[in-house]
Amino acid sequence: MALVVKRLTQHIAAEIRGVDLRAPVSEADFQEIQRAFDEHSILVFPDQDITDDQQVAFSKRFGPLETTVNSNPRGAGTVVTILSNLDEDGTVIPPTDRRMVFNTGNQMWHTDSSFKEIPATGSLLSGREVPPEGGETEFASMRAGYDALPKERKAALEGLVCVHDFAYSRGLIDPNLLREQDKRELPPVRQALVRANPSTGRKNLFVGAHASYIDGVDVKESRELIKELNAHVTRPEFVYRHQWRKHDLVMWDNRCALHRGRPWNPIYPRLMHRTTVAGIGRTA
Numbered sequence: 001m002a003l004v005v006k007r008l009t010q011h012i013a014a015e016i017r018g019v020d021l022r023a024p025v026s027e028a029d030f031q032e033i034q035r036a037f038d039e040h041s042i043l044v045f046p047d048q049d050i051t052d053d054q055q056v057a058f059s060k061r062f063g064p065l066e067t068t069v070n071s072n073p074r075g076a077g078t079v080v081t082i083l084s085n086l087d088e089d090g091t092v093i094p095p096t097d098r099r100m101v102f103n104t105g106n107q108m109w110h111t112d113s114s115f116k117e118i119p120a121t122g123s124l125l126s127g128r129e130v131p132p133e134g135g136e137t138e139f140a141s142m143r144a145g146y147d148a149l150p151k152e153r154k155a156a157l158e159g160l161v162c163v164h165d166f167a168y169s170r171g172l173i174d175p176n177l178l179r180e181q182d183k184r185e186l187p188p189v190r191q192a193l194v195r196a197n198p199s200t201g202r203k204n205l206f207v208g209a210h211a212s213y214i215d216g217v218d219v220k221e222s223r224e225l226i227k228e229l230n231a232h233v234t235r236p237e238f239v240y241r242h243q244w245r246k247h248d249l250v251m252w253d254n255r256c257a258l259h260r261g262r263p264w265n266p267i268y269p270r271l272m273h274r275t276t277v278a279g280i281g282r283t284a
């Protein structure tokens with residue numbers, strides 16, 4: 001089986017066929033996948049009917065995995081996060097339930113774990129049950145967004161540090177959503193506003209919903225700037241919208257892409273299993 005990489009939009013995302021993720025991936029194929037990841041930011045692997053163990057084994061090829069922090073029916077400390085609107089007994093959880101309200105945070109443009117000191121490198125999401133319509137995941141290229149900025153603007157943003165804060169982003173949904181203990185466990189962290197891919201050197205903006213303010217800049221002014229940059233990088237030409245098919249595995253680069261989930265009719269089950277590849281160091 002030869003690996004085939006097909007670009008999906010001009011700036012972001014590629015589809016990968018000719019690889020079976022139920023079995024160990026050869027070193028040569030893995031190298032090509034890694035190159036495609038650095039190049040396209042989003043990789044779609046269709047028809048991968050995998051188990052959690054197979055997903056974990058493939059994910060670990062990219063590096064150590066993060067353990068989950070929240071809203072996981074299996075409890076904290078596991079490497080597989082379950083995103084589901086199904087209760088343990090298989091019934092659909094109503095959208096007003098706290099667990100569902102918490103997950104609506106995923107519908108804001110964000111990048112996973114940017115609220116951690118060392119933000120994640122990548123996430124892999126496996127579509128185990130997908131709704132027949134809606135529930136898409138959209139991805140925006142913060143690299144293409146950066147490239148499109150004028151030279152002077154790039155220079156002005158270089159070296160700025162942005163404070164990312166989980167309590168800030170979840171507070172936008174409901175100021176009482178997080179308990180004091182959650183806030184203590186996840187204090188605000190500093191991230192570079194402009195980052196570079198360590199392999200290719202290509203630069204990108206690093207913003208999203210957890211970005212609260214810019215260090216040393218007035219909070220109101222910072223939030224206007226962050227809002228403008230979020231809007232800029234999510235312009236339609238920088239976005240790939242993924243319409244899920246059952247057994248798609250989608251991997252994204254948290255270092256340079258934003259993503260958000262789209263709503264769907266909650267009568268339909270949606271069950272996704274996510275693994276998250278840890279980052280390798282601080283950004284600021």
Ligand code: OGA
Pocket residue numbers: 083106112123125135136137138259260261262272274
């Ligand atoms: C995630 C996420 C969005 C979705 O898994 O990190 O943001 O569409 N998911 O489920």
Ligand code: MN
Pocket residue numbers: 106110111112259
């Ligand atoms: Mn996410």
